[in-house]
Every structure is written in structure tokens, then in C-alpha cells.
Amino acid sequence: MRTVSLPHAEVRVLPDVAALSRAAADEFLRAARSAIDKSGLFTVALSGGSTPKAIFGLLAVDEAAGRNKLAWDKVQIFFGDERHVPPDHSDSNYRMANEALLSKVPLPPANVHRVRAELDAVRAAAEYERELRSAFGSLTGEIPRFDLIMLGMGPDGHTASLFPGSAALKEQGAFVSANWVEKFNSHRITFTFPLLNAAAEIMFVAGGADKADMLRNVLCGDPSSRTYPAQDVRPATGRLLWLVDEAAASKL
Numbered sequence: 001m002r003t004v005s006l007p008h009a010e011v012r013v014l015p016d017v018a019a020l021s022r023a024a025a026d027e028f029l030r031a032a033r034s035a036i037d038k039s040g041l042f043t044v045a046l047s048g049g050s051t052p053k054a055i056f057g058l059l060a061v062d063e064a065a066g067r068n069k070l071a072w073d074k075v076q077i078f079f080g081d082e083r084h085v086p087p088d089h090s091d092s093n094y095r096m097a098n099e100a101l102l103s104k105v106p107l108p109p110a111n112v113h114r115v116r117a118e119l120d121a122v123r124a125a126a127e128y129e130r131e132l133r134s135a136f137g138s139l140t141g142e143i144p145r146f147d148l149i150m151l152g153m154g155p156d157g158h159t160a161s162l163f164p165g166s167a168a169l170k171e172q173g174a175f176v177s178a179n180w181v182e183k184f185n186s187h188r189i190t191f192t193f194p195l196l197n198a199a200a201e202i203m204f205v206a207g208g209a210d211k212a213d214m215l216r217n218v219l220c221g222d223p224s225s226r227t228y229p230a231q232d233v234r235p236a237t238g239r240l241l242w243l244v245d246e247a248a249a250s251k252l
């Protein structure tokens with residue numbers, strides 16, 4: 001493992017996807033234990049897509065093997081974004097997380113806060129924002145501060161479901177938005193930048209050569225001309241950690 005020093009982010013480069021997944025699982029466990037020790041609770045938002053599946057699988061195997069025991073009853077699970085599909089749909093981020101992890105650890109069902117993406121997208125986003133505010137006890141103004149938000153990055157520089165050119169990029173009031181994504185001809189429900197940037201820790205996980213060009217743009221591009229959504233994830237006071245593999249880091 002090697003590190004790349006940047007002024008605004010800690011970047012750890014792992015040899016391959018397997019090592020990247022293990023490092024991300026260990027970071028999840030570290031953040032969880034730290035938060036539970038400090039406040040008796042761990043609030044985490046999971047990312048979607050394919051990369052997290054291996055990470056979730058490792059956490060489930062750890063639990064089954066009695067390794068890295070975690071007080072799952074003190075873990076509150078949210079989703080940083082969700083496709084506009086029912087929970088049993090093959091595209092559902094909830095379904096992937098539930099099959100890979102949530103159904104395999106002793107999590108009280110009430111601790112899993114699923115986006116009801118089977119509803120109208122605008123209604124699902126508004127309902128999720130209410131659920132967030134209620135769970136964090138922030139029914140008034142202050143922004144919920146997650147202990148950890150996991151994010152991925154697409155080759156186009158999107159993160160969560162904040163895609164280039166989409167309306168939610170400009171959202172500064174709501175914490176959750178129903179975002180129309182032209183290229184999918186569909187809505188996505190997504191956290192917005194104010195919520196992301198209030199987190200105590202953001203952990204990006206990105207692997208594969210197809211992300212190398214964008215990773216260079218996002219991490220080393222001119223900070224004054226931020227044109228890719230992932231560049232606008234800048235926690236105000238939280239930690240920004242990038243876990244990448246050598247293939248994705250090949251142009252850093």
C-alpha cells in the first residue's frame with residue numbers, strides 16, 4: 001500500500017481490487033467502532049454500484065467467522081443514493097446491500113433506512129429526507145452529520161447519483177433530491193452536496209483502469225475549475241479518504 005499526499009484528501013493506493021475491498025471493510029469497521037465508542041451509535045450511508053458488493057461480502061464473512069465482531073444493533077444504515085426501482089429489482093442498491101450484507105448480520109430491521117424508491121421519485125426523496133431528519137433528530141435546520149458516507153465514482157466523474165449536467169448538482173437546500181438522469185432516462189434519488197459535505201468522514205472507493213483518467217482529473221485537476229461532481233465532495237470539517245487500486249491510480 002502506498003499513499004498519495006494531496007492538500008485536501010488522503011489517498012491510499014492498494015495493489016488490486018481484493019486489497020482495496022479489504023482496506024475499505026477495515027476502514028468501515030474502524031469508523032464504526034470509533035463512533036460507537038464515542039456516542040454509542042454509528043450512522044453510515046452505503047454507496048451503490050458494483051464496487052461495494054465485495055466490501056459488504058467481506059464484512060458478512062467476518063461476522064460469520066466471528067472475526068471483527070461489531071455491535072450491529074448500534075449501526076444505523078442509510079443509502080447515499082438509490083435507483084428509481086422497487087427493492088427487489090436487480091438494479092436496486094438496497095437489494096444488493098441486503099443480499100451481500102444486511103441480511104447476514106444481526107441488524108434490527110428498524111436500523112435499515114431504505115429509500116422507498118418504488119414510489120414517485122419526488123415523493124420518495126421528500127420522505128427520505130424526513131426520515132433522515134427524524135433519525136438524526138434534526139427536524140429543524142441543522143444538517144445531519146453522518147459518521148461515514150461511502151461513495152463510488154463513475155468514469156464520468158459522477159458520485160452517488162450526482163451526474164454531470166444534472167439538476168441536483170445545484171441543490172443547496174434539500175438534503176435528498178429526485179434527480180433526473182438523462183442518460184438513463186430515469187430519476188435517481190440522491191444525497192446532495194450539503195448533506196455529503198457535512199459528514200465526519202467520506203470514504204471514496206474506486207478501482208479499475210477505466211477510472212484512471214477521471215481520478216487524475218478529480219484529484220489533480222485545477223481546483224478552481226471544478227467540473228466533475230466528485231470534485232465537489234469536500235467535507236467542511238470531515239475527513240476525505242480515497243481508497244483506490246493501482247489500476248485506477250496509474251495516472252496519478
Ligand code: 6PG
Nearest residue numbers: 048049050051152153154159160
Ligand atoms: C450507484 C452508485 C454510483 C457508483 C458509481 C461507481 O448507484 O451506481 O451510487 O455512484 O458508486 O457509479 O460504480 P461502480 O462501483 O460500479 O464502478
